[in-house]
Amino acid sequence: MSNNTKIKIEHISKKYDVENKALLFTKGNSAHDNFVGHETDYVLKDVNLEIQEGEFHIFLGASGCGKTTLLNIVAGFLNKTEGSVKLDGKEISGPGSERGVVFQNADSAIFPWLTVQKNVEYGLRMRGVKKDERKKIALDAIELVGLKGHEYKYSDELSGGMKQRVQIARSIAANPEVLIMDEPFGALDAQTRRTLQDELINIWKKTGKTILFVTHDIAEAVYLGENISIFSVAPDASIVDKITVPYKYPRDVNDQRVGEFIKYTTEQLENAIRASKAKHTGLQTADNEGESAGNELAEAKSVAV
Amino acid sequence: MKNITRKIIKSGIISWAVLFVIWGIVSLFYAESFFPSPVETFVGFKEIVLNGKLWEDISISVQRVLLGWSRALLIGIPVGLLIGRFRIVNWFIEPFINFFRFVPAIGFLTLFLMWFGVGEESKLILITYASIFPIIINTIAGVNTINPVKYQAAESLGANRFQSFITVTVPGAVPSILTGARLGLSTAIISIVGAEMLAANSGLGYLVYTSRLYYRTDWIFVGIVTLGVLGFFADKFLRFVAKKSLKHYGVTG
Ligand SMILES: Nc1ncnc2c1ncn2[C@@H]1O[C@H](COP(=O)(O)OP(=O)(O)OP(=O)(O)O)[C@@H](O)[C@H]1O
Ligand SMILES: [Mg+2]
Numbered sequence: 001m002s003n004n005t006k007i008k009i010e011h012i013s014k015k016y017d018v019e020n021k022a023l024l025f026t027k028g029n030s031a032h033d034n035f036v037g038h039e040t041d042y043v044l045k046d047v048n049l050e051i052q053e054g055e056f057h058i059f060l061g062a063s064g065c066g067k068t069t070l071l072n073i074v075a076g077f078l079n080k081t082e083g084s085v086k087l088d089g090k091e092i093s094g095p096g097s098e099r100g101v102v103f104q105n106a107d108s109a110i111f112p113w114l115t116v117q118k119n120v121e122y123g124l125r126m127r128g129v130k131k132d133e134r135k136k137i138a139l140d141a142i143e144l145v146g147l148k149g150h151e152y153k154y155s156d157e158l159s160g161g162m163k164q165r166v167q168i169a170r171s172i173a174a175n176p177e178v179l180i181m182d183e184p185f186g187a188l189d190a191q192t193r194r195t196l197q198d199e200l201i202n203i204w205k206k207t208g209k210t211i212l213f214v215t216h217d218i219a220e221a222v223y224l225g226e227n228i229s230i231f232s233v234a235p236d237a238s239i240v241d242k243i244t245v246p247y248k249y250p251r252d253v254n255d256q257r258v259g260e261f262i263k264y265t266t267e268q269l270e271n272a273i274r275a276s277k278a279k280h281t282g283l284q285t286a287d288n289e290g291e292s293a294g295n296e297l298a299e300a301k302s303v304a305v
Numbered sequence: 306m307k308n309i310t311r312k313i314i315k316s317g318i319i320s321w322a323v324l325f326v327i328w329g330i331v332s333l334f335y336a337e338s339f340f341p342s343p344v345e346t347f348v349g350f351k352e353i354v355l356n357g358k359l360w361e362d363i364s365i366s367v368q369r370v371l372l373g374w375s376r377a378l379l380i381g382i383p384v385g386l387l388i389g390r391f392r393i394v395n396w397f398i399e400p401f402i403n404f405f406r407f408v409p410a411i412g413f414l415t416l417f418l419m420w421f422g423v424g425e426e427s428k429l430i431l432i433t434y435a436s437i438f439p440i441i442i443n444t445i446a447g448v449n450t451i452n453p454v455k456y457q458a459a460e461s462l463g464a465n466r467f468q469s470f471i472t473v474t475v476p477g478a479v480p481s482i483l484t485g486a487r488l489g490l491s492t493a494i495i496s497i498v499g500a501e502m503l504a505a506n507s508g509l510g511y512l513v514y515t516s517r518l519y520y521r522t523d524w525i526f527v528g529i530v531t532l533g534v535l536g537f538f539a540d541k542f543l544r545f546v547a548k549k550s551l552k553h554y555g556v557t558g
Contacts, residue, residue: 077457097463108452113476113553122472123462154553174462 004088006178006210007051007074012083014044014069042081043069045236049229051212056204058221059214060265061231062273067214068104068182074212075101075180087178097123100176102184106163110155116166117142117151123174141173144203161192165199172203178210185220197224201249218269222262223251230269232276240272341523346530349523359512363531366497366509369425373432373500374493381437381489382482385444390474395445402441410435411499423504435496439488447481448474479554483547487540494536509535 044066051057059067072078074085076095085092087099095101100123103109111119120138129137142148145165155163164184171179185193201224204211215221221228222245230241243265245251251258313319325343332342341349353359387394388402410431417434421427455477459469501510513528547556 075457075461095457095460097461099461101458101461103454103458105454108454109458111455111458111473111476112555113479122459122464126459126463126465126468126472156553170462176461180461 004053005050006053006055006088007049007212008084008086008089009047009049009070009074010084010086012044012047012070012073012085013042013081014066014073014078015042015081041235043234043237045238047083047238049239049242051210051227053210054208056201056211056224056226057213058225058228059212059231060218060221060228060269061216061237062233062269063216065231065233066237067216067231071180071182071212071214074178075099097127097174098177100171100174100179102164102167102171102179102181104182104184104186106160106167106184107155109167110163110170112155115152115154116147116158116169119155119166120169120173122170127174138169138173141169144172144206145169146199159192161188161196164188164196168200168203172207172209176209178212181211181213183214183216186215186217193220198250200224205249218266219253219262222258222265223253228265230265230272232272233280235280237276240275241268243268338520338522341526346523346526349521350527353512353524353527359527359531362507362509362512362528363535365507366501367535369428369432369500369508370490370493370497373429373496374436374490376429376433377437377440377489377493378486380433381440381485382444385441385482385485386448386470386474386478388441389445389448389478390470402438406438406442410496414499414503418504428500428505431500432493432496435499436489436493439492440482440485443481443485443488444478447478447485450481451477476554479551480556483543483551483556487543490539490543491536494532494539497532 047070059070061067069078073080074092076092076099092099111122114122117135117138120141121134124134124137139148139151142151145168147162147165147169150158150162155166158166167184185196188196197220200211203209213224215224225245228243228245229239230243231237232240245261247255247258247261253259253262329343332340332345334340337345350359353362384398388398389395413434414431417427417431421430451473455473456469459473464472497508498510498513501508502514505511509528509532513525513532516522516524516528
């Protein structure tokens with residue numbers, strides 16, 4: 001794979017405007033309604049990262065550290081407060097079809113009024129691609145994700161894993177340069193998750209796309225990624241560590257060396273969380289921050305096991 | 306066995322039977338011209354069925370309702386979609402909606418007659434006015450229930466604002482649009498009486514309103530029952546068609 005910088009994130013900081021939030025999210029997005037931060041807190045502070053073309057890159061961090069926030073900035077759904085994000089040297093200023101997105105929740109992302117095939121054709125249709133051409137590309141993508149034979153089904157006839165496959169096929173068919181994925185397998189059972197992970201690796205190898213993949217599952221991070229960015233915790237979260245996974249694909253999670261690497265990654269994550277928590281408690285006195293630090297550590301550990 | 310009784314109760318047959326019995330009992334105490342019995346009403350019904358008057362009234366009222374209601378759909382749905390999707394449209398139009406929806410159609414009756422004449426037009430406008438608000442308001446609500454993630458998905462697949470309006474806002478609001486259409490139809494049927502109260506010489510509303518002049522209280526009853534039955538079946542039909550054809554839009558019935 002070539003050695004061009006695909007995505008360049010420089011000094012990105014993000015502060016949610018609490019007043020604006022009320023305006024932005026009047027339309028029933030309850031995902032972040034339980035925000036308990038201070039109005040003046042930065043969620044992300046001075047994040048720097050370069051992702052190479054064709055790289056499989058993982059964002060790993062505890063829940064609430066700002067992975068989705070950073071991803072949404074790269075996708076163009078959210079405005080940054082400071083800094084710059086460039087794709088091929090060009091500043092990002094909104095969503096674009098060169099950045100395909102696979103959302104965490106397939107049910108809210110798929111168009112239930114369209115069949116599988118029509119969902120997959122969607123991006124091409126928006127671009128004005130002719131019907132026959134569209135169909136051909138869509139069927140290829142559907143085959144690639146293993147949904148052949150389900151072209152005419154609607155999303156209420158699909159399982160959770162199949163829905164995520166539809167999302168992946170839909171993104172691939174639109175032929176983006178970068179594939180942005182936010183914990184896409186988080187809601188699936190272990191078996192399905194493993195299958196989809198393997199399929200994703202195959203798709204990545206076949207298409208050579210740059211993949212930006214968020215997870216808080218350490219084993220998943222090590223199984224999938226070439227490089228892993230480790231996040232500290234919000235407020236003022238940033239990428240504090242970058243790990244390169246030294247193993248070839250396909251990786252075997254039962255391999256002892258891989259197991260040890262997972263342990264190593266866990267330690268790195270714990271250190272990052274501990275260090276930033278220490279910094280926070282140093283900065284502010286009274287709070288229940290310490291307690292939540294413990295929770296996040298516990299969660300990170302349980303995921304690793 | 307238990308299942309069958311459940312089914313019978315659920316179907317509402319028992320409720321109707323009880324109503325008829327009460328109606329019959331109450332009517333025993335009053336004169337026909339004041340409170341006709343079910344039998345007397347049926348006799349009156351037969352009379353206007355046989356001389357064709359009822360059919361004429363039904364067909365003219367149904368026509369008016371359908372015309373007024375379709376106009377309300379034609380205007381109300383796009384307006385609701387635009388208000389729901391574009392905040393700036395909302396700012397401009399919503400104040401009017403929130404004012405006029407509290408002014409009942411009947412309130413405009415004489416004004417409409419004065420402005421639009423005694424012909425069909427004023428009646429249609431009255432029906433449209435009455436049924437447009439539930440349509441607009443439900444359409445707006447439908448747009449607001451669309452998950453923002455759908456717009457994000459559309460945009461990152463290359464849709465522009467117009468395309469995402471057509472391909473996400475419109476289909477996403479379908480279930481609520483249907484609710485609005487159903488409510489709109491019922492208010493259209495309700496308003497037909499008002500519309501035909503003045504300056505009409507046919508229609509179910511006319512029947513209900515004028516029968517009193519001939520002391521034909523039984524015909525008033527016939528008119529009322531017919532309106533109810535028409536509404537009941539129109540709604541059933543609408544739901545049935547929608548459930549069959551719009552299932553994937555989230556219409557559950
Ligand atoms: N719209 C918003 N308004 C205000 N605060 C927000 C908003 N969205 C997220 N936050 C806050 O920003 C922080 C980071 O949230 P984010 O969703 O990016 O975390 P995450 O790393 O993706 O977590 P998870 O692993 O649970 O998905 C959290 O403290 C969250 O409460
Ligand atoms: Mg997240």
